[in-house]
Amino acid sequence: MIDRLIRLKNGSPFFGALIRTIRFPVDCLLLVYGATYHKLFGLTPKISHLALVRVFIFTDGKMNDLISFFLSIVYPPLHLHSLSDGLLGGVAESEYHEIQSKLEKDGYYVLENRLSAQYCEKLEAKLSDLSYQIRGDKLKPEELARLYKYDRSNIIAPHYVLERNAVTSLSEVQELISDPVLIRIAQSYLRSQAIFTGLTLDWTPPLGGIKDDAAAQLYHWDMERIKWIRFFIYLTDVDHESGPHCFVKGTHLSGSIPRNLINRGYARISDEEVLNVFGATRILEFVGKKGTIVIEDSRGLHKGLGAISKERLLMAFELSNSTFGNNKRHTITKIHSPRFRDLIAAYPRLYSNFDFNEV
Numbered sequence: 263m264i265d266r267l268i269r270l271k272n273g274s275p276f277f278g279a280l281i282r283t284i285r286f287p288v289d290c291l292l293l294v295y296g297a298t299y300h301k302l303f304g305l306t307p308k309i310s311h312l313a314l315v316r317v318f319i320f321t322d323g324k325m326n327d328l329i330s331f332f333l334s335i336v337y338p339p340l341h342l343h344s345l346s347d348g349l350l351g352g353v354a355e356s357e358y359h360e361i362q363s364k365l366e367k368d369g370y371y372v373l374e375n376r377l378s379a380q381y382c383e384k385l386e387a388k389l390s391d392l393s394y395q396i397r398g399d400k401l402k403p404e405e406l407a408r409l410y411k412y413d414r415s416n417i418i419a420p421h422y423v424l425e426r427n428a429v430t431s432l433s434e435v436q437e438l439i440s441d442p443v444l445i446r447i448a449q450s451y452l453r454s455q456a457i458f459t460g461l462t463l464d465w466t467p468p469l470g471g472i473k474d475d476a477a478a479q480l481y482h483w484d485m486e487r488i489k490w491i492r493f494f495i496y497l498t499d500v501d502h503e504s505g506p507h508c509f510v511k512g513t514h515l516s517g518s519i520p521r522n523l524i525n526r527g528y529a530r531i532s533d534e535e536v537l538n539v540f541g542a543t544r545i546l547e548f549v550g551k552k553g554t555i556v557i558e559d560s561r562g563l564h565k566g567l568g569a570i571s572k573e574r575l576l577m578a579f580e581l582s583n584s585t586f587g588n589n590k591r592h593t594i595t596k597i598h599s600p601r602f603r604d605l606i607a608a609y610p611r612l613y614s615n616f617d618f619n620e621v
């Protein structure tokens with residue numbers, strides 16, 4: 263019976279629309295249930311996260327905008343102006359305005375060479391002894407379950423992802439996520455208090471530019487939170503040969519992804535289709551020296567290009583207006599940065615997706 267309904271939904275636009283319409287009020291109830299559960303226990307039931315994805319699709323993003331509006335009233339932005347400069351130094355008021363208007367209009371902004379080469383190299387040097395999970399379409403479950411070193415002489419996967427608690431244990435990462443510039447940019451965009459979520463650090467080895475779905479090397483949109491802004495930090499020089507991050511300008515806006523594409527949900531979209539629908543001028547490939555930060559609303563269509571002949575080291579994280587959604591949390595066992603410790607005490611909501619368990 264369910265199989266027949268799924269076949270009908272996928273095979274007929276009319277039945278597809280009918281089923282989505284009938285399901286919408288049920289999904290709204292699941293969101294209310296999920297929000298209550300999240301408020302009580304700090305976690306989101308999986309069915310409520312899936313309902314968020316379907317409601318995003320059904321309303322073309324407008325429900326996310328509405329919930330974000332209410333969150334901005336309940337949790338207005340914090341005043342951080344008294345904080346001293348962090349890693350990124352100072353930013354002129356005019357640049358803050360420029361960043362805000364470009365993020366709202368186009369969905370992205372690039373801070374070129376904003377972190378020092380010394381910072382990037384110091385962080386990279388710490389990674390050689392650490393263990394990684396591997397990701398790739400052709401890997402077996404037992405390979406996905408193991409941890410590996412990033413061994414350049416024996417590359418076995420298109421993506422090496424540092425275990426998430428190891429990411430937040432690095433002093434350089436703690437320094438960066440205490441930077442008032444990033445927090446202020448995020449708060450302005452979200453129009454509310456922000457919470458650090460989804461911190462990742464990964465290697466993309468050079469494999470001739472293969473496109474791997476599991477390594478997010480095909481176009482897709484994300485829906486792990488209600489609203490967020492993601493920071494992609496290049497820790498190695500990135501050009502066309504080393505797998506630059508790509509984004510389709512303007513696709514972060516509600517209603518900007520055509521119905522036939524958004525209805526596919528989390529399914530990946532081919533380069534050809536993206537080119538046909540949006541045109542070459544809207545497809546952006548971000549290249550930059552190490553220390554470059556790409557700020558992006560990854561609700562819009564994006565992907566990482568497969569690395570052709572050079573490797574790429576990338577750190578990424580989001581600042582979100584709620585932790586509702588994906589339940590991935592970070593545990594911090596050691597605080598290395600005094601600035602980080604001060605901010606945790608002063609602005610606990612910023613780090614409410616972290617569990618502090620100092621040893």
Ligand SMILES: [Fe+2]
Binds near residue numbers: 478560
């Ligand atoms: Fe993504």
